Amino acid sequence: MAFDSTSTYVATEALKQAVNAAVTLQRPLLIKGEPGTGKTLLAEELAAALDTPLITWHIKSSTKAAQGLYEYDAVSRLRDSQLGIEGVENVANYIRPGKLWEAFTADRRVVLLIDEIDKADIEFPNDLLQELDRMEFHVYETGETVAAEHRPIIVITSNNEKELPDAFLRRCFFHYIEFPDRQTMQRIIDVHFPAIAPRLVSEALEVFFDLRDTPGLKKKPSTSELVDWLKLLMADQLAEEALYQRDPVKAIPPLAGALVKNEQDTHLLERLAFMLRRQGR
Incomplete structure (x- = not known):
């Protein structure tokens, strides 16, 4: 075998x-x-x-x-x-x-x-x-x-x-x-969503890996949670457009409840966004 x-x-x-x-x-x-x-x-x-x-x-x-x-x-x-x-x-x-x-x-x-x-x-x-x-x-x-x-x-x-x-x-x-790198993650997404728009995958992976790299995050989003998030984005055109037009200093990406699973991480992301807005003034 x-x-x-x-x-x-x-x-x-x-x-x-x-x-x-x-x-x-x-x-x-x-x-x-x-x-x-x-x-x-x-x-x-x-x-x-x-x-x-x-x-x-x-x-x-x-x-x-x-x-x-x-x-x-x-x-x-x-x-x-x-x-x-x-x-x-x-x-x-x-x-x-x-x-x-x-x-x-x-x-x-x-x-x-x-x-x-x-x-x-x-x-x-x-x-x-x-x-x-x-x-x-x-x-x-x-x-x-x-x-x-x-x-x-x-x-x-x-x-x-x-x-x-x-x-x-x-x-x-x-x-x-080991947690999948970007190339392996692309292969996993292709298996689950063969017809997904390349732009959506690119934008989603960018947000996903940025979230995982956030210092102090209590629970990093997993592969299965990324798959769930993509499924939601594909079903909600407004959320998909919001992802494309996202502001880097906004706290949380659209439909982030599929990725962020506790209030501590939500507050952390909001604080980081607030600090970025202050720096941008």
């Missing part, structure tokens, strides 16, 4: 090499990068390219590693035993398979996405070391061992909210998605 860009996803050479290396080594691919740089979308495109199912495990702060294996519903079993329901003696009826179980027992190789692993407790990655290494785990309630029939391709994403343990990192192939 050789992963490449698709009709809906632009992959850099470095990213292609990382995906192919992880598949060759049969190791989880750990992807880091700014929010909105296509980490989750990579797993979706990889599954589509392989024509195989994607199994997604979205991680939350409360998620425990064991939930990815299975959960034993002891409460339901106790209730059913009190009600005299048939089958209560079979503990397997109360085992709920998790996402790893689902991936391990699939009838063909699947792509397993463990999304935003850094949201969980610091011990979460360590608790999965053996399962990801051996591709099997033991179900204590039934005494069975669940082993991968077809080794899944595992993609793990992180927004770098917390450091991951060294023992976990050693078992992964790591890649950091």
Whole structure:
């Protein structure tokens, strides 16, 4: 298998090499990068390219590693035993398979996405070391061992909210998605909007990268937010004209709610615009 860009996803050479290396080594691919740089979308495109199912495990702060294996519903079993329901003696009826179980027992190789692993407790990655290494785990309630029939391709994403343990990192192939430069961003826009006006792209990219370069900005606009902004500009002729005729000392570009996502950054841009107006007097 050789992963490449698709009709809906632009992959850099470095990213292609990382995906192919992880598949060759049969190791989880750990992807880091700014929010909105296509980490989750990579797993979706990889599954589509392989024509195989994607199994997604979205991680939350409360998620425990064991939930990815299975959960034993002891409460339901106790209730059913009190009600005299048939089958209560079979503990397997109360085992709920998790996402790893689902991936391990699939009838063909699947792509397993463990999304935003850094949201969980610091011990979460360590608790999965053996399962990801051996591709099997033991179900204590039934005494069975669940082993991968077809080794899944595992993609793990992180927004770098917390450091991951060294023992976990050693078992992964790591890649950091650099924020796209202007040329790569142009390719991404072409994929999403093949018929977009070149002037609109040029003006929008100028504003977008100027915003990202603003000192002190709390949240820099992402690729996905640029795509949303362009979609709005294409649908609103007045906003598009306002972009073309924008005054450099105005605070915020038209429809900037797609790009600027908090009041601190809004106030920062307004203060910078005020200072530019004073300097221009």
